[in-house]
Amino acid sequence: MALVARGDHAAFAQVYDAVCGPVLGLVRTVLRDPAQSEEVTQEVLVELWRTAARYRPSRGSAMTWVLTLAHRRAVDRVRSAQAAGERERRAALLARTPAYDxxxxxxxxxxxxxxxxxxxxxxxxxxxxxxxxxxxxxxxxxxxxxxxxxxxxxxxxxxxxxxxxxxxxxxxxx
The missing domain is CATH 1.10.10.10 (Winged helix-like DNA-binding domain superfamily/Winged helix DNA-binding domain)
Incomplete structure (x- = not known):
């Protein structure tokens, strides 16, 4: 992870190979939608590349840190989808509100x-x-x-x- 934090592409390729499967599996259990799961997994791996310097080995393994990022991102996606659904529901109710009489x-x-x-x-x-x-x-x-x-x-x-x-x-x- 220290090499990834310094921008080492080869080190990132190794980390990518090690975490890609577990991240996708975790995200898929939260989202259940394969396409959304792949999208969120990609976002997590990009975030991993950009924020590798934030990883602290004293707080846990790199895999735990990456899976925490993945879980948070997946939960954020679920909440975002729920909020969008709620906005659409409220908009539909407003559309059915009787016009000014x-x-x-x-x-x-x-x-x-x-x-x-x-x-x-x-x-x-x-x-x-x-x-x-x-x-x-x-x-x-x-x-x-x-x-x-x-x-x-x-x-x-x-x-x-x-x-x-x-x-x-x-x-x-x-």
């Missing part, structure tokens, strides 16, 4: 508008005027106060009380 959306919006109108009718006249001017006509609190000829603090109080009653009537959480 414009009629339903219009009905729901109309019902919401009706509920808001009903709740607005439940406000006092002063609250309804303040809310309508501020939120439906876009006036500032100061402009509402000037238009209704009341102090700014009164407008703020009417708006706060009106919005609280609207919130309660619409069933919106605090």
């Amino acid at each position: 414009q009629v339903v959306e219009q009905v729901e919006a109309r019902l919401e508008r009706e509920q808001v109108r009903r709740c607005l009718r439940g406000l006092t006249e002063l609250q309804r005027q303040s809310v309508t001017l501020a939120y439906y006509q876009g006036l500032t609190y100061r402009e509402v106060a000037e238009l209704l000829a009341v102090p700014l603090g009164t407008v703020k109080t009417r708006l706060r009380d009106g919005l609280i009653r609207l919130r309660d009537c619409l069933g919106v959480g605090a």
